[in-house]
Amino acid sequence: MKIDTDKLEEFCRLNDFILIDDKELQKENMYKNFVYATDDNFVGIRVYPIDMPLIINNGVWDKLKKVNNELKKGNKCLTIYDAYRPIAVQKMFWDCFYKTHGYYDETLVANPSKYGTHNIKINAVDLFITNIDGSDIELPCKFDDFNGKASINYNECSEEAKRNRDLLINTCSKYGLIVHDDEWWHFYDERLKDQGMKYIYSESDLVPKMENEVFVLEK
Numbered sequence: 001m002k003i004d005t006d007k008l009e010e011f012c013r014l015n016d017f018i019l020i021d022d023k024e025l026q027k028e029n030m031y032k033n034f035v036y037a038t039d040d041n042f043v044g045i046r047v048y049p050i051d052m053p054l055i056i057n058n059g060v061w062d063k064l065k066k067v068n069n070e071l072k073k074g075n076k077c078l079t080i081y082d083a084y085r086p087i088a089v090q091k092m093f094w095d096c097f098y099k100t101h102g103y104y105d106e107t108l109v110a111n112p113s114k115y116g117t118h119n120i121k122i123n124a125v126d127l128f129i130t131n132i133d134g135s136d137i138e139l140p141c142k143f144d145d146f147n148g149k150a151s152i153n154y155n156e157c158s159e160e161a162k163r164n165r166d167l168l169i170n171t172c173s174k175y176g177l178i179v180h181d182d183e184w185w186h187f188y189d190e191r192l193k194d195q196g197m198k199y200i201y202s203e204s205d206l207v208p209k210m211e212n213e214v215f216v217l218e219k
Contacts, residue, residue, distance in 0.1 A: 001049055001089065002216045008053070015121045015208040017084060018061050020054040030068055031079040031134040035143060036089070042144045043096050047089055055084035057122050060189050064125065066175045072132060076167070079134060081126040081143050081185065084208075085118035086215035087201070101146070107182045108146055113201060117180075117188040120206040124188040125177070129168040137164050143185060150183045 012019055025032055035041045037048040056064070060083075068078045090112040097109045110116035117124035131137055140157040141149035148154060152169060155162065169179045172187050180186035201207060 001047065001052075001086065002218055003049060003052075004214050004216075007210060007214050011208065011210045011214045012055065014210060016058050017055050017121075017123075017208075018058050020056060020061065025054070025080075028065055028068055029072060029077050029132065030064070031077070031130065033079050033081050033128070035081060042100070042146070043093065047092060054080065055123075056125065057084070057189070059191070060123060060125060060177070063172075063175045063177050063189070064127075067171050067177065070171050070174070071129065071167075074167075075132045076129055076137070077132050077134070079128045079130045081128060082118060083125050084123040085116075086211060086217075087112055087116075087119045087207075088212075088215060088217040090116055090119050092217065115201055115204075117186075117192065119201075119208075120204070121208055122189045122191055122206065124180075124186060126183075126185045127168065127172070127187055128185060129164055139164055140184065150185070152179055152181055152184050 008019070011017070022032075032054055034048055034052055036043075037046060037050050037052050039046055041047070064078065071077050090110065093109050094104070094112050098104050104111070106114070110118070112119070126143070128139065128143070129137065138158060138161045140154055140161045141147075149157070152165070165184050169184060172179065176190040177187040178190055180188065
């Protein structure tokens with residue numbers, strides 16, 4: 001994917017996004033692990049450019065800082081795996097899941113022709129809870145696990161893994177970030193409840209302006 005960096009600032013201004021750089025993450029004691037900028041993801045190839053910026057809705061970022069401040073009291077913090085995701089990438093994920101599994105599953109990969117929470121103005125975020133130094137702690141599964149372990153109701157894991165997962169979920173919920181029942185790492189803003197979680201993407205005012213001008217998927 002190519003990014004027109006000359007238009008990126010205007011894209012963020014029009015859509016109430018903020019660009020979070022490494023310096024800002026360090027200031028908040030948060031980390032980033034963009035697996036989609038590597039080959040180590042369910043698609044099997046690098047989808048994001050190596051320097052893919054962390055793009056987050058302003059209101060969502062404010063809530064993440066509050067969540068992280070509370071987690072830091074227990075020597076834990078957030079690692080962000082994904083935030084705003086261009087619709088072109090979502091379409092690739094939708095097709096890839098079908099090619100890999102032989103069926104579509106809208107509970108695991110959002111149908112880009114209908115709705116989604118990563119690729120809208122009030123974007124979803126994928127979060128892991130980690131130690132304060134960014135090192136891993138025990139959790140029920142790895143990111144993008146499609147074998148049932150991602151469910152918030154999965155209990156065939158250690159008590160430590162459940163405690164860490166539930167700490168993440170409960171702290172996010174306290175500040176208005178709601179977990180996806182089938183992906184314990186996926187959180188959407190409570191404001192989306194008022195706007196409707198089911199919508200036609202191409203007709204929604206939640207669709208970011210200038211998206212196709214800024215983000216172009218390479219063949």
